[in-house]
């Protein structure tokens with residue numbers, strides 16, 4: 001399966017000081033409908049529900065994670081959860097997800113997306129950091145991913161986690177023939193792990209999270 005690093009444009013985002021509490025946990029089959037909805041809002045070539053079913057059950061190599069709005073979000077949190085058109089994000093809802101294929105030391109980030117109403121609050125970083133921690137614990141030695149050449153937001157996130165461009169896949173995306181940049185973070189050693197922890201500690205000032213994926 002081709003990892004989809006296609007995307008729809010991210011609108012200009014304001015960045016609140018804190019967000020409601022979120023839970024980071026492994027994706028289950030019950031999450032797939034919500035994940036597919038976010039996928040369609042985020043990518044021009046979304047995965048099917050069947051593709052997600054395959055990934056969720058293929059636990060040997062595929063490691064999928066979701067961000068779930070916590071039940072203990074307080075009143076202020078609930079107000080911040082109001083969507084632009086008045087729809088409220090409810091406790092228990094999935095607001096983001098990511099995937100990583102881990103095969104013989106390679107941690108391949110296959111997908112990552114945050115619901116458009118929740119971008120720019122540190123949640124994408126939380127997902128990526130959590131996946132990388134998980135991969136390192138399972139023996140990941142380096143990480144790679146493909147990203148659209150035009151996706152500056154995602155590239156900035158990856159650079160923050162020390163990915164550099166190591167190649168280009170010409171006309172990788174079938175919808176518009178855009179090139180993919182191949183990015184790599186290496187090595188995922190104990191020093192890198194500690195730098196993730198430092199970044200997560202800084203992030204905890206902006207995002208209240210409960211990481212049940214890597215704990």
Ligand SMILES: CC(C)(COP(=O)(O)OP(=O)(O)OC[C@H]1O[C@@H](n2cnc3c(N)ncnc32)[C@H](O)[C@@H]1OP(=O)(O)O)[C@@H](O)C(=O)NCCC(=O)NCCS
Nearest residue numbers: 005007112113114119120121122123124125147154156157
């Ligand atoms: C890419 C994506 C997952 C980032 O998630 P997010 O929650 O919006 O990002 P965060 O708030 O965690 O920001 C993390 C970093 O990303 C970068 N970033 C986030 N929003 C940005 C923006 N509007 N412009 C430039 N850089 C941005 C910054 O480096 C930021 O670090 P900082 O907060 O220290 O500045 C999200 O925009 C998304 O779902 N996009 C659509 C799907 C997609 O393109 N996925 C990636 C495919 S390769």
